[in-house]
Amino acid sequence: MRCHKAKDYISQEMDEHLPPDVTVNLTEHLDSCADCRRFRADLLLGRRAMSATTPELPENFEWKLQLKLNQTLQRTAGETAYPWAEPAPDNWRWFRNFGAAAAMGMAAVLALAVFLGPDNVPGESGQALSGGTSSGVVRSISGGAGNTDRLPLFVDQSRRGGFYGVGSQHPVSAGGFSQSSGSRFFDRGWSGHNTNDLRTIQRLRIQNSQLNRDLFQQQQMIQGMRGQLDTVDTNALELELE
Amino acid sequence: MNLSRDENTNGSPAPRRVELRDIRDEDLIVMVQEGHKKAFDELVARYKGRLFSFILRMVKDPTLAEELTQETLIRVYIHAAKYREIAKFSTWVFTIATNLVRNKMRQRSRRPRVISLNPAPDDDEMPVDPPDMTADPSEGIHREELANLINDATSRIPEKYRIPFLLREVEQLSYEEIQQVTGLKLGTVRSRINRARNKFRQLIKPMLKNETLLHELERIEARAAEEKDKDF
Numbered sequence: 161m162r163c164h165k166a167k168d169y170i171s172q173e174m175d176e177h178l179p180p181d182v183t184v185n186l187t188e189h190l191d192s193c194a195d196c197r198r199f200r201a202d203l204l205l206g207r208r209a210m211s212a213t214t215p216e217l218p219e220n221f222e223w224k225l226q227l228k229l230n231q232t233l234q235r236t237a238g239e240t241a242y243p244w245a246e247p248a249p250d251n252w253r254w255f256r257n258f259g260a261a262a263a264m265g266m267a268a269v270l271a272l273a274v275f276l277g278p279d280n281v282p283g284e285s286g287q288a289l290s291g292g293t294s295s296g297v298v299r300s301i302s303g304g305a306g307n308t309d310r311l312p313l314f315v316d317q318s319r320r321g322g323f324y325g326v327g328s329q330h331p332v333s334a335g336g337f338s339q340s341s342g343s344r345f346f347d348r349g350w351s352g353h354n355t356n357d358l359r360t361i362q363r364l365r366i367q368n369s370q371l372n373r374d375l376f377q378q379q380q381m382i383q384g385m386r387g388q389l390d391t392v393d394t395n396a397l398e399l400e401l402e
Numbered sequence: 403m404n405l406s407r408d409e410n411t412n413g414s415p416a417p418r419r420v421e422l423r424d425i426r427d428e429d430l431i432v433m434v435q436e437g438h439k440k441a442f443d444e445l446v447a448r449y450k451g452r453l454f455s456f457i458l459r460m461v462k463d464p465t466l467a468e469e470l471t472q473e474t475l476i477r478v479y480i481h482a483a484k485y486r487e488i489a490k491f492s493t494w495v496f497t498i499a500t501n502l503v504r505n506k507m508r509q510r511s512r513r514p515r516v517i518s519l520n521p522a523p524d525d526d527e528m529p530v531d532p533p534d535m536t537a538d539p540s541e542g543i544h545r546e547e548l549a550n551l552i553n554d555a556t557s558r559i560p561e562k563y564r565i566p567f568l569l570r571e572v573e574q575l576s577y578e579e580i581q582q583v584t585g586l587k588l589g590t591v592r593s594r595i596n597r598a599r600n601k602f603r604q605l606i607k608p609m610l611k612n613e614t615l616l617h618e619l620e621r622i623e624a625r626a627a628e629e630k631d632k633d634f
Contacts, residue, residue: 171596175570177577202603202610205619209609210556210571212622213549217454218468222446225472232476 161189166196174203427491434482442482446475449492452573453499459568460503462557470506474499489582496573497583500565507561544618548609555605559598566591567598 161169166189172178173186190197422430422444433441453474458467477498485494559567565584569575575583580591609615 167600168596171599172592175577175595177592199603202606203599205610205616206599206602206606207571208623209548209552209606209619212619212626213545213552214451214455214572215458215464215467215549215553217451217471221450221454221468221471224468225446225450225475228472229476229479232480236480 161185163189163193163196166190166193167199170196170200170203174200174207428487431478431482431485431491432487434479435485442479445478445491449495450475453495456496456568456572457499457503459553459556459572460561460564461506462553466506470499470502473502477502490579492573492575493579493582496569496575496579500569500583503565544614545622548615548618548622551606551609551615555602558605559601563594563598563601566594567602570595 166186169178169182169186173183178186190200422440425433425441425444427445427448430441430445434445450471454467454471457470457474458464461467461470474495478495485491556564556568566580566586569580569583570577577588577591577595580586580595581588584591586594
């Protein structure tokens with residue numbers, strides 16, 4: 161028997177798992193091999209040391225076990241009569257917390273967008289609304305028609321004027337309450353500008369460019385007519401009329 | 403199940419009182435299934451030390467080992483009804499313990515180890531063990547050194563070899579029982595125990611050359627033999 165095979169068998173022999181015939185061969189090998197004898201002695205010493213150094217439990221182990229077992233049984237049974245018992249885990253708690261936090265965050269963002277907007281000046285609002293036409297009336301909190309120092313509540317729709325005196329269905333309002341929607345929350349974009357005003361300005365720019373084009377054409381026509389007049393013999397024309 | 407029979411009043415010899423310690427583990431767990439709490443206490447008394455020893459040598463952390471030992475025994479109680487006598491009770495218990503240890507070690511390998519800056523104990527109300535004033539201090543030091551060396555050597559054996567090795571060396575389970583606990587083939591169990599022993603031998607070489615530690619080992623064994631004689 162070779163040593164590496166004998167070392168395999170030594171482990172099985174220690175556990176009494178070796179067949180009798182192999183045990184005889186191993187014993188013969190051990191008698192003649194000091195190295196394998198030392199190997200076996202080391203393994204047996206290791207086993208002795210292992211069993212000699214068995215760790216000891218703490219004295220209060222059973223007390224703690226009883227306590228933990230009681231808590232587990234209470235939790236398993238769903239008992240809530242004991243105030244010291246740990247509550248059952250709440251799986252939806254994070255959702256509720258997150259939902260509340262998300263709602264508060266949204267409210268804060270909306271509040272910032274509304275109240276920190278660049279055009280939110282009540283005094284200017286009243287002036288812009290009432291200054292478009294002499295007949296425009298703004299009713300303030302105090303009810304005075306021309307009082308622009310107060311926050312305007314609403315504008316008389318029937319007497320509302322347009323921008324620069326031009327009749328328009330969407331008058332400019334630089335802040336305050338919108339006349340069309342009744343709420344400034346929906347009249348503003350994220351930049352803080354009043355979206356109704358932007359639409360009105362864009363429409364007026366289109367109208368102005370159209371007017372400029374018409375004016376240019378009319379000027380061209382007048383100039384052509386003047387040229388024709390210069391070439392006509394006015395004396396002959398006057399004689400004909402007479 | 404009536405364990406303690408009353409004495410007969412007619413003078414006939416009283417039947418022998420059946421002690422819990424004379425009952426097999428497999429019968430005790432059946433009694434637990436029937437609601438006998440004393441039977442569970444007896445099982446705890448039998449297995450708490452074995453489980454703690456096995457788990458401590460696996461995780462190398464006394465607090466965690468105690469926690470896992472408690473968890474194993476609690477699971478035995480909670481799931482007692484699931485036990486069927488197709489395997490030995492010890493095999494069932496060590497299967498539970500091995501699974502718990504494996505799960506915990508897997509968790510620990512995934513998470514970085516956190517060291518608390520506040521070492522205040524959670525259980526202030528726990529009774530404190532008084533120090534043993536009769537013991538020789540130098541003896542305690544040598545014993546601790548020996549225990550540390552053995553625990554350190556055990557913990558350095560790779561996990562897949564360590565489980566069958568400890569089940570064999572510490573718990574003295576048979577190869578077949580280790581096969582049931584670990585789910586390995588019999589040949590694999592045998593070879594892993596063999597490899598673990600060789601590794602363990604290499605790791606405890608400092609002890610094998612240290613005369614003081616060898617002397618301490620003999621002293622521990624002599625005292626254990628004396629205590630065993632006293633019990634008988």
